Amino acid sequence: MKFGAMDNVLVKPWEELFEEAARLGFDGVELDLRVETYRESEVWSEKGRQALTERSKASGVAIASVCMASVAGLMTKPETHEQGVAAVADLRRYCDELGAGVILFPMSKQADQSEEQAFALWRDGLKAAFAASAATKAKVGMESVGRVGRSADQALAMIEAVGSPALGVYYDVGNAAYQSFDGIAEIKKLGSRISQIHVKEIGAEMGEGELDFPAIFAAIKEIGYDGYLILETEAGDDPAANAVRNLNFMKSLA
Secondary structure: OEEEEEHHHHOOOHHHHHHHHHHHOOOEEEEEOOOOOHHHOHHHOHHHHHHHHHHHHHHOOEEEEEEOHHHHHHHHOHHHHHHHHHHHHHHHHHHHHHOOOEEEEEOOOOOOOOHHHHHHHHHHHHHHHHHHOOOOOOEEEEEOOOOOOOOHHHHHHHHHHHOOOOEEEEEEHHHHHHOOOOHHHHHHHHHHHEEEEEEOOOOOOOOOOOOOHHHHHHHHHHOOOOOEEEEOOOOOOOHHHHHHHHHHHHHHHO
């Protein structure tokens, strides 16, 4: 397995992120696109992608994935649905240039929507985005977010409805526990549909809370997962020390 961290875990601007990740011993990083700035980010310009690629190569730290954050919410607003579709299609192409294998797509819906309404917009939007970027390799990993999460069965239903091998699940073991799901059972059920994994525990340091991390890592091994484990832990007062502590914790179980 390989080990990475989200950019907000290391609390460094992208210009310094790769060097810091290398110094701390990470294999890769996850870049987070924010809804207010995603079109102005380096990912959205040819010059910016070139700069990111150069930093990645110089440091030896890969761009493991790109998180769409609340940008994904564009797809569930009828007035911005097409913008959301275009963003996913474009980002798949950009990720191929960057060498990033996975796009994190948070499954968040509008407050006034039913699950059925959101499902239809996600389904149709993802189908359209994949059709518009058919030649690309980057996968889209759905992440269950929010207090009321979406189960493994719901994720599998979306995968079936979209009907593309480019769609998988970005599994977050901390979110699963927060949403009262059995993360170990879900990991086993999802199996090869898991594109990437976030590692954290909400409300506690990893290894000091209620999550059974040895059992979680055993389940990850059981399904044959060999991709990135990405930290999404709190930075705290000393981001570097906290990141190293959590990286070593993951490595001790992997």
